Amino acid sequence: DTGVSQDPRHKITKRGQNVTFRCDPISEHNRLYWYRQTLGQGPEFLTYFQNEAQLEKSRLLSDRFSAERPKGSFSTLEIQRTEQGDSAMYLCASSRGSSEQYFGPGTRLTVT
């Protein structure tokens, strides 16, 4: 399967802990996006990369959130000092330039 992959698929953590998620985009895609989705809602944009450069960040991305794509391939999203409000599905998508975005299966985060 050469689609977008995300790891882990599920993460349960205690409030105050740090978590890190990984996304592996489709290999020839130079753009990578992170979205957050809460139950019953559509995904909300967080940030995106073109190659290794982080070009845009949403106001939803507080200082506790950081994303990297060091080699322009996989990306990580870290949440520091997690809060219960961070509980959501974190989705990664990739695209070749401005073409359609393909989404991964998501990482479901539960903060207890």
Place this chain on the structure above:
Amino acid sequence: GENVGLHLPTLSVQEGDNSIINCAYSNSASDYFIWYKQESGKGPQFIIDIRSNMDKRQGQRVTVLLNKTVKHLSLQIAATQPGDSAVYFCASEGNAGNMLTFGGGTRLMVKP
């Protein structure tokens, strides 16, 4: 800002019938629209897209219609099948770069 929304939260259709899912958007500057299908526990799956220089685009069993005058987008699914049961989101490309703005979703239920 941009607002993309859906008229109906739930749509129930008989297997074999055609389905129509509607979406309204508010930003007249949006020039790219996409429909995604999301099954439970999975990431959104690209269905079809359309650019603002088109009024209609057809895929396999799906058609997207764009009415720029009233800022309305619809997804038509022909001969709806049980496998079409999912939540459908419309999304549009925002003003700043390639971020997508999603609506709240419509749940399609197909009755056998």
